[in-house]
Amino acid sequence: MEQDIDFKTFKRVVSLSMEDMCRDLFLENPRGIKIKKEGVAVKNLVKIFNAALAISNEKGFAAMSMRDLSAEAGLSMGALYTYFSSKDELLDMITHQGRMVTARVLLDQVDGIDNPRARLKRAIEAHLFLSEIMQPWFYFSYMETKNLSKTQHRKAIETELFTEKIFVDIISSGCEQGLFREVDVDLAGAALKALLQDWYLKRWKYAKRDVTVENYSVFITNLMESYLFL
Amino acid sequence: MEQDIDFKTFKRVVSLSMEDMCRDLFLENPRGIKIKKEGVAVKNLVKIFNAALAISNEKGFAAMSMRDLSAEAGLSMGALYTYFSSKDELLDMITHQGRMVTARVLLDQVDGIDNPRARLKRAIEAHLFLSEIMQPWFYFSYMETKNLSKTQHRKAIETELFTEKIFVDIISSGCEQGLFREVDVDLAGAALKALLQDWYLKRWKYAKRDVTVENYSVFITNLMESYLFL
DNA sequence: GTCTATATCTGGATAGAC
DNA sequence: GTCTATCCAGATATAGAC
Numbered sequence A, B: 001m002e003q004d005i006d007f008k009t010f011k012r013v014v015s016l017s018m019e020d021m022c023r024d025l026f027l028e029n030p031r032g033i034k035i036k037k038e039g040v041a042v043k044n045l046v047k048i049f050n051a052a053l054a055i056s057n058e059k060g061f062a063a064m065s066m067r068d069l070s071a072e073a074g075l076s077m078g079a080l081y082t083y084f085s086s087k088d089e090l091l092d093m094i095t096h097q098g099r100m101v102t103a104r105v106l107l108d109q110v111d112g113i114d115n116p117r118a119r120l121k122r123a124i125e126a127h128l129f130l131s132e133i134m135q136p137w138f139y140f141s142y143m144e145t146k147n148l149s150k151t152q153h154r155k156a157i158e159t160e161l162f163t164e165k166i167f168v169d170i171i172s173s174g175c176e177q178g179l180f181r182e183v184d185v186d187l188a189g190a191a192l193k194a195l196l197q198d199w200y201l202k203r204w205k206y207a208k209r210d211v212t213v214e215n216y217s218v219f220i221t222n223l224m225e226s227y228l229f230l
Numbered sequence C: 001g002t003c004t005a006t007a008t009c010t011g012g013a014t015a016g017a018c
Numbered sequence D: 001g002t003c004t005a006t007c008c009a010g011a012t013a014t015a016g017a018c
Helices: A007-014 A018-028 A038-059 A066-073 A087-110 A116-133 A135-147 A150-176 A185-201 A203-208 A213-229 B007-014 B018-028 B038-059 B066-073 B087-110 B116-133 B135-147 B150-176 B185-201 B203-208 B213-229
Strands: none
Touching: A007 A116, A018 A038, A018 A087, A038 A066, A038 A087, A038 A135, A038 B135, A087 A116, A087 A135, A087 A150, A116 A135, A116 A150, A116 A185, A116 A213, A135 A150, A135 A185, A135 B038, A150 A185, A185 A203, A185 A213, A185 B185, A185 B213, A213 B185, A213 B213, B007 B116, B018 B038, B018 B087, B038 B066, B038 B087, B038 B135, B087 B116, B087 B135, B087 B150, B116 B135, B116 B150, B116 B185, B116 B213, B135 B150, B135 B185, B150 B185, B185 B203, B185 B213
16 A cells, blocks of 8 residues: 555556546435436436536636527537526535545555654655546636635535645644654645645646646655755 | 844835725725725725625635625625626625735845845745735635636736746756755746645644744745755 | 616516417 | 527627716
8 A cells, every 4th residue: 555656557546537536426416416317317427517517617606607508518408407406506516526535545545654754755645646537627716716605615615624634634743753854734734735736726837837746746746855955 | 134034024114905905906006996986995995805705715706696795795786886886896896906005015025135045035035925815815816727718818827827827937047056955946846836835735733733924934934944055 | 986877688488379 | 399589688889978
């Protein structure tokens, strides 16, 4: 379990197609979605989510009209409303599903790795690789957080702090074991989080400079280690 | 000129009141604004900008209606439209004015400091202190970039790259002088930029943890130096 | 310069045919 | 399950009184 992982392997192991995620959503949500047949529902959810993410990441969720969405997804407005009861509910659905996957995958990836240095490295890779695969989703969640309903907004903040805590805990245990020097673990964790987020927030920049996700992963790991070891 | 600067001194020296900025805008823009008397125009521009930043940073510019703005600013809708010709123009005005100030202050602050280490420290402080004073403005600009008109959007990206280049150039000169070790200067610059941006993007987090801007400045400087010196 | 009142249009949501 | 047609609340923007 402690062995290294590369992006290709990661992608294969976690297998997070849009279809898988939409199927999960459908199975979790027997009430909200009026459609009965799984095949039809999943196929259309994929179309809806892809369209919503594309338009919203271009000009913002609030600026996306239901007519825009209808055109891009290739479904009539009437059909759209059999999958959610309001535009706000669609927003909540998308972010909710993203959060579930993130938490599950991150915890799963660091599980069983005890050495803090190895654990930190893997956590960084897992976060970056995941956000690479699900970039539109991560970008969307970041930008639309403040537009969520109050309960979903609270959950979004909880998840932000939860994933940050994963990093803080790793750094703390490294300090306790005398492996890392004594640092302000909260600040270190916050900084690491910011660096990981930059990967999906400024993808255009890194793409233009031909920085791959593996390059970036190595760089961030080195940066953090040079601070923690000194 | 090379001496240290603290937040209080910085605040006094750059003196960036909302009023100063609105006066600049008024004097630069004799065409767009229909109001003739400087006193009246500046007073109302301050009210409009404060209101627009407050509402937009709460729920997004697109979700802010002109009625919201009218109520919060204490001006009728008719009066609002004597200061700009459309909601989109208001968006452009706000971001434009913020960019002008940022570029001017940053260049001004590092001017005359030759030693790369001192220059880097000062650039970090200047960016953080500036974004502390103008937090609503910085947050707004970041979140609303993708909603700008095409020309203003292009300018926003140019400014992002311009300020990043200030950091990259400092790091490069440090490497050339053999003061810093050889690193990927573009990645280092991008990372630093991300860390500086986190300060105004997650202010709620740092405020809750009682991290001051000076604390954060010292932390970021140490983090970067531990990577650059090693 | 500022306000009120209003013209005009767009967008979310739904009813009912197929 | 999906589509078309439509309702109507609420949005931007302006005209004209004061």
